[in-house]
Amino acid sequence: MRIIGLILIALLSLTSVTSTAQAAKVTVVVNGQTITDYDINQRALFMRLERRGKSNSDRRKLAEEELIDEALKTAEARRLGFEANEKAVDQAYTRIAINAKLSVAKLNTILTAAGVQSKTLKDRLRAQYAWQAVVSNVLRQKVKISDLDLDLAAKEKLGETTTYDYMLTEVLFLDSAGGSVKSRTAQANQYRKNFNGCDSAVELSLSYRDAAVRKLGRRHSTQLAEPVAAELAKLSVGSISKPRTVANGVQMLAICQKSAAEDLTFVKNKLRNDVGTEKLETEADAYLEKLRKEASIERR
Template identity: 25%
Template sequence: MTMMTRLLTLLALVLTLPFAPRPALAQAGGSFAPVVTVNGMGVTDYEISQRQRFMELLNSAGTTRKDAEEALIQDRLRIWAGKQIGLQIDDQGVQKGMEEFAGRANMSAEEFTKALTQNGVDPNTFRDFVKAGVVWREVVRARFGPRVNISKADIDRAMRPESQTGKGVRVLISEAIIPAPPGREGEAMAAARQLSAARGEGAFAALARQYSATPSAGRGGRLDWMPIEKLPPQLRGQILGLKPGTATQPISLKGAVAVFMLRAIGDGAPSSGPTDLSYMTFALGQSGSEQARRLAARVARDVRSCNQLYTVAKGMPASALVSHEQVAQSQIPAVDGLALAHLDPGESEVMPRGGQDVLVMLCDRQVASGPDSTPPGRDQVRAALENKALEGFAKGYLADLEAEAVIVRK
């Protein structure tokens, strides 16, 4: 995975840590004179340009100049709130925050900063972006932490099995999986950004027919209703965070880029908990090749169980057909998990993987009985509930700060 590709995997996180960048690279363009003041703190044209470029690189939902200016105004308010309570964050605290943020893309802070610099973003932009986020987190905890009281009953309720608290959640989504063979990753990401920006099912469907390489492309990427727990765990939060008719940011997979649109969400059958999956992957050959088409057609015609794949693969290298026995769903690569999510045992789907076609067949799906089925402890549940409560306070407090601020545009 290239450094830039890993950088783009942070696209869904950019709104979680606000920043307040300062000028350093004059060649990036923009004036250093303040064009907006927020409670006496200036925001320069250069900073707005840098913020906009930063958001574009991370493929944030809002990337216009107006979006960048508004984000910087809110950052100034976060810093201002910290000053009001005498909060100071030292260099060590900022560095720790930078490492944590970059680590979400399996990068060091140095690697992440280098990738930004190579794409025209001032290194100080990232540092101050993180600093403002760290300041805000401490402000919110100091101001509202004492008001968050998670009771024993709250924890008990959160830990109660889903089958006892009501029905589970099911989702109606559309998918687009775009091949990203070596040397063409940029083209795949550009197409994925178009899908992410689509508003409404019709616009997404038209682009899915054009770019997606999965069997669902002919249906505009539309999938049937499915329980949310069938999706790969790393994707569930992104799907549930959408409003119907909107799409996720591009999701980098092995040899492909994926985008999903939420069409509807509703109640479903009670969840049975974490699952273990047994499945097989069959490397068919180069995408679009006669061999790949022939093998896929033969599987569709003759194969109804995983064991029958051995007959089709006879004479091919042993590495072409791989059996995966009782793998915890959380450990399955997302590119395989996406196909398995809407398959029943004995069904298969061909997925693009770089320049190759790989057939994925589900053999069995069972309720997990190993460590993956262990529920989170009470301390983990308490921390999650506290964070959720603080997020609610933080949104309201920021809105109040902006309403009361003295903001002057020059």
């Protein structure tokens, strides 16, 4: 997510920027809603953190257009009866801090050091929530995807690259055992070396501290991360993947059963999601463009 990236950048190259409170000079009026020079300056400073725009003047132009779009989005959401949930906005703001491994107070400090008020980020989140409501409730119903087209696309995709159905067992070396990722990976590699099939996976795990084994059941290639799917495609039944670092430890996947996929359901679901997202974005762009054409936008 772009916002998380900007926080990490700020941490690495934090420089104090003095934000001068400017007079609230109205620069743009969108259907009666004002956008001030201060609003534009704040958004431009925020874009600077995101590394958007080639220059300050370029960022101000981008900021002005973005704020006009957001004014249209929030007004349309309000017209349709969708109000931004302030609690949800606050929670999203908190998640940004958590994902960047920061406290909310530290996030506020970083933004302030860059001359950006927390309100600027929250206003952006508020507009995003409002527009998501419009897209989900108004535009999604306009997106029609033919099952026949999906069938043809799924068969073509299967023809391009063979996909598989698996019965998988996960072996996880938990980080709760202490020690470094390196040491847990070394233990996982030792386990892998001695692995002799799914039937003995649990028994073998008893020789290691905090090694958990659980059956994942059926998984289709499209339900796995691409690097994992690519590795498993090359392995035979009874084999186990190389250790990978995950959120709660070091993970390996053992193949208990494997067969070439004949069921197109998983492939179709992924295609439906990809195609649907693309069509929805097109509908949303067209809807926003229509709002712009019909709007009263006065630049001062």
